[in-house]
Amino acid sequence: MFFLATAAAANISIQFDGSAFRVAGWNAGREPAQGWASTFVVYAGSSGVQPMLGSYTVENAVLAFHPRFPITAGVHYRAVFKTAGIEPVEAIFDGPPAATNPLTRVDRIYPSTDVLPSNALRLYVYFSAPMSRGEAWLHIHLVDADTNQPVEIPFLELEQELWDQNNQRLTVLFDPGRIKRGLVPTTTIGPAIVEGKHYKLVIDREWHDARGVSLVEGFEKSFLGGPSDRVPPEPRTWRVTSPNAGTMEPLAIVFPKPMDYVLLQRMIGIFDQRGEIAGKIEVQRNETEWLFTPRDPWKPGDYRITADNTLEDISGNHLDRPFDVDIFETVTRHIVGASTSLTFSVR
Amino acid sequence: MRHPLLKTLGAACLTAAVGFCAAIPDATTGNVQLKSAGALAFGNDGVLFIGDSLAGSVIAVDTRDTKKSANAPGIDIKGINDKAAALLGTTPDQILINDVKVNPISKNVYLSISRGKGPDAIPVILRIDAAGKLSEFSLDNVAYASASLADAPASKPGPRGDPRNDAITEIAFVNGNVLIAGLSNQEFASDLRSIPFPFKGEAASAGIKMYHGSHGRYETQSPIRTFVSYKIGNQEYLLAAYTCTPLVKIPVSELKAGAKVEGTTIAELGAGNRPLDLIAYRKGNHDYLLLANSARGVMKLDAANLEQYQPITAHTEVAGVPYTTLADLKGVKHLTKLDDANALLLVDNGGSIDLRAMPLP
Numbered sequence: 257m258f259f260l261a262t263a264a265a266a267n268i269s270i271q272f273d274g275s276a277f278r279v280a281g282w283n284a285g286r287e288p289a290q291g292w293a294s295t296f297v298v299y300a301g302s303s304g305v306q307p308m309l310g311s312y313t314v315e316n317a318v319l320a321f322h323p324r325f326p327i328t329a330g331v332h333y334r335a336v337f338k339t340a341g342i343e344p345v346e347a348i349f350d351g352p353p354a355a356t357n358p359l360t361r362v363d364r365i366y367p368s369t370d371v372l373p374s375n376a377l378r379l380y381v382y383f384s385a386p387m388s389r390g391e392a393w394l395h396i397h398l399v400d401a402d403t404n405q406p407v408e409i410p411f412l413e414l415e416q417e418l419w420d421q422n423n424q425r426l427t428v429l430f431d432p433g434r435i436k437r438g439l440v441p442t443t444t445i446g447p448a449i450v451e452g453k454h455y456k457l458v459i460d461r462e463w464h465d466a467r468g469v470s471l472v473e474g475f476e477k478s479f480l481g482g483p484s485d486r487v488p489p490e491p492r493t494w495r496v497t498s499p500n501a502g503t504m505e506p507l508a509i510v511f512p513k514p515m516d517y518v519l520l521q522r523m524i525g526i527f528d529q530r531g532e533i534a535g536k537i538e539v540q541r542n543e544t545e546w547l548f549t550p551r552d553p554w555k556p557g558d559y560r561i562t563a564d565n566t567l568e569d570i571s572g573n574h575l576d577r578p579f580d581v582d583i584f585e586t587v588t589r590h591i592v593g594a595s596t597s598l599t600f601s602v603r
Numbered sequence: 604m605r606h607p608l609l610k611t612l613g614a615a616c617l618t619a620a621v622g623f624c625a626a627i628p629d630a631t632t633g634n635v636q637l638k639s640a641g642a643l644a645f646g647n648d649g650v651l652f653i654g655d656s657l658a659g660s661v662i663a664v665d666t667r668d669t670k671k672s673a674n675a676p677g678i679d680i681k682g683i684n685d686k687a688a689a690l691l692g693t694t695p696d697q698i699l700i701n702d703v704k705v706n707p708i709s710k711n712v713y714l715s716i717s718r719g720k721g722p723d724a725i726p727v728i729l730r731i732d733a734a735g736k737l738s739e740f741s742l743d744n745v746a747y748a749s750a751s752l753a754d755a756p757a758s759k760p761g762p763r764g765d766p767r768n769d770a771i772t773e774i775a776f777v778n779g780n781v782l783i784a785g786l787s788n789q790e791f792a793s794d795l796r797s798i799p800f801p802f803k804g805e806a807a808s809a810g811i812k813m814y815h816g817s818h819g820r821y822e823t824q825s826p827i828r829t830f831v832s833y834k835i836g837n838q839e840y841l842l843a844a845y846t847c848t849p850l851v852k853i854p855v856s857e858l859k860a861g862a863k864v865e866g867t868t869i870a871e872l873g874a875g876n877r878p879l880d881l882i883a884y885r886k887g888n889h890d891y892l893l894l895a896n897s898a899r900g901v902m903k904l905d906a907a908n909l910e911q912y913q914p915i916t917a918h919t920e921v922a923g924v925p926y927t928t929l930a931d932l933k934g935v936k937h938l939t940k941l942d943d944a945n946a947l948l949l950v951d952n953g954g955s956i957d958l959r960a961m962p963l964p
Contacts, residue, residue, distance in 0.1 A: 388720035416770040418788035427788040466721025
């Protein structure tokens with residue numbers, strides 16, 4: 257797009273081509289002692305105190321200002337040219353129009369079960385498009401559905417919000433600092449979720465996506481507070497259904513309780529004698545079922561399922577350690593090493 | 604506080620100065636490509652540490668900003684987000700100020716900023732001089748070194764799903780080590796790393812698992828929200844604050860890679876609160892701590908005789924180290940030390956983000 261502003265001084269105008277600002281009709285000679293910034297500056301927004309960062313070039317005697325950062329939607333730019341002997345020339349340009357049409361939604365939330373243990377550790381909120389940082393704690397709420405009152409700071413409100421690389425998945429931790437086992441609840445606020453109570457996780461429509469536009473609609477997830485779970489997941493209780501040789505049937509592992517959705521994508525691997533085999537992972541049935549479809553048909557033989565010991569259930573209990581340890585309780589399990597293995601055979 | 608040994612080395616460097624003595628030995632000279640700019644800390648000789656959560660690394664940059672200034676200017680900048688937006692050519696709502704730190708030598712103020720809020724946000728370091736003028740601290744053609752936190756295969760992209768991100772929540776330089784508090788966006792890994800500086804190669808130190816006991820019985824993996832180094836008697840400690848708001852002391856000598864360290868709770872400062880920033884200072888021969896909080900204002904704690912406080916093991920809401928609350932300080936987002944007599948506050952004043960100096964109380 258080409259913008260043009262008429263100059264107050266005859267024949268001198270400031271032009272903007274969408275990336276650089278140029279002084280047309282003026283012959284740029286030697287750079288003044290105080291630099292080109294003493295002659296030509298561009299301000300962003302209404303503040304006229306400090307001009308925008310950028311650099312200057314002179315090509316064919318035309319002075320140009322190149323902003324240090326990209327031209328941004330919704331910003332007004334005011335370019336000012338002044339030199340001895342002529343009236344200052346000023347021009348105002350707009351950046352590209354800011355987007356206004358809502359397109360982004362909450363896609364899904366994990367855990368997907370509707371009963372969350374009272375010591376549930378985290379939620380994953382998936383959005384359909386990249387989101388803005390810095391607003392999460394304004395727009396995500398836990399509401400006691402029985403009283404319709406918000407639960408007081410249920411989440412670990414980190415200033416550095418825990419997004420994935422693309423700002424489409426937010427990790428929300430229930431604040432582990434609230435759960436002080438052994439404390440009397442009258443003097444502390446206790447766990448965010450209480451067994452037997454009903455809750456709503458509420459996400460406001462006003463949350464902005466990365467384009468700066470609100471969501472298409474708000475989102476609610478209702479759930480019931482369940483008993484706390486401080487038992488490490490036990491791979492020996494996982495039910496493995498072996499596929500048949502020559503097929504592409506999925507290998508299925510069924511867990512007795514929901515596991516962490518994101519970690520299930522990464523922390524379980526299938527190995528044959530030669531190493532890890534390639535395939536596709538699916539997680540189903542409220543994160544109690546893990547399905548693995550191999551890239552190539554199953555060959556007969558013995559296989560190994562390896563799970564990292566840092567794999568967690570939805571209360572943050574690892575395979576080798578509960579989330580918080582009561583050091584007075586007898587330790588009954590000792591797992592050594594970084595992973596736990598199960599075996600299965602394909603016939 | 605500068606370590607006496609480092610002071611000696613610094614002096615030796617000066618006498619041997621032949622152009623090779625850099626603030627960062629074995630530094631690379633070139634352009635630093637940050638993916639994000641988060642927690643900041645200053646080391647010795649004008650070295651600035653920048654936490655880059657998205658890249659999973661800490662970068663040490665020689666700012667060459669070493670002109671000594673004893674006293675800081677009286678900073679009072681209203682609408683710092685407006686001014687940063689004007690400089691960076693965007694709207695004020697697209698500016699996130701992630702951290703504020705002061706160069707202890709020059710007293711210039713450094714801000715880590717995200718220009719934009721989406722995945723294409725541009726990290727920027729801004730500097731504010733004695734006259735209150737903002738400028739970009741350019742990361743082009745600087746001497747730097749970096750330490751990667753990506754020691755776990757989980758934090759590298761692989762065939763099995765997306766990589767883990769470790770958010771760096773706080774950095775400090777203590778006794779020649781860079782201490783980094785971090786938290787993962789996937790498996791629960793809340794840990795503190797202690798990486799000797801200068802950084803050696805790419806290998807990062809293994810995390811230290813942090814616990815604080817609750818009534819001598821339960822180990823809690825609550826993440827450290829903020830910490831400061833502090834000498835108690837002759838021993839260097841970290842004083843760390845957690846949500847709801849225990850103050851815990853941890854001997855720095857125990858912070859070794861792979862160690863499991865349990866801190867001692869010496870104060871309980873109240874529930875329903877998140878601690879934000881903690882500084883230590885001395886005034887009139889007396890030691891104090893200043894703690895900015897989300898809900899309970901700014902607390903001034905008496906830091907005399909911290910060794911005398913017994914571990915808190917009883918049911919209690921508020922106990923331990925005595926404190927007073929500075930009730931008129933509201934909306935504090937960041938608190939840091941400006942000089943020996945002043946603190947610097949980043950305050951959300953009803954939408955206007957202000958940066959201002961305040962005499963240490």
